[in-house]
Amino acid sequence: MKNIKSYAAIAALAFALTACGNNADTTTDTDTANTESAEAVEKVGEATAAGYNGDIKVKVTMEGETIKDIEVDHTESEGIGADAVPTLVEDIKKNNGTEGVDNVSGATVTSEALKTAVDDAIKAAK
Incomplete structure (x- = not known):
């Protein structure tokens, strides 16, 4: 009878240790993959502003x-x-935005409209 209790205790301990295995590496890899794929997603925005000779329509892909x-x-x-x-x-792409992009001389209205x-x-x- 004592042997059966010992085997049962050892089996229960082995099961408990197996169930408590470390899955941290798998979780981290999955979380990292989800973060990277979220950042790599392209988003598109469109807008219009009044230029000198009509509307300026832009489509920006981020x-x-x-x-x-x-x-x-x-x-x-x-x-x-x-x-x-x-x-x-080209200047906006280099600067990754309109901040610091100078207007083109003689085309101030166009420059401001495009940046807006x-x-x-x-x-x-x-």
């Missing part, structure tokens, strides 16, 4: 907190506002 792409649809004047748009887009639309689109993407 990857986490980083500007991945900016698409602009506009009717700004050739040789002035239209020439400023690509320069402004980009800021609004970034907010919409978040």
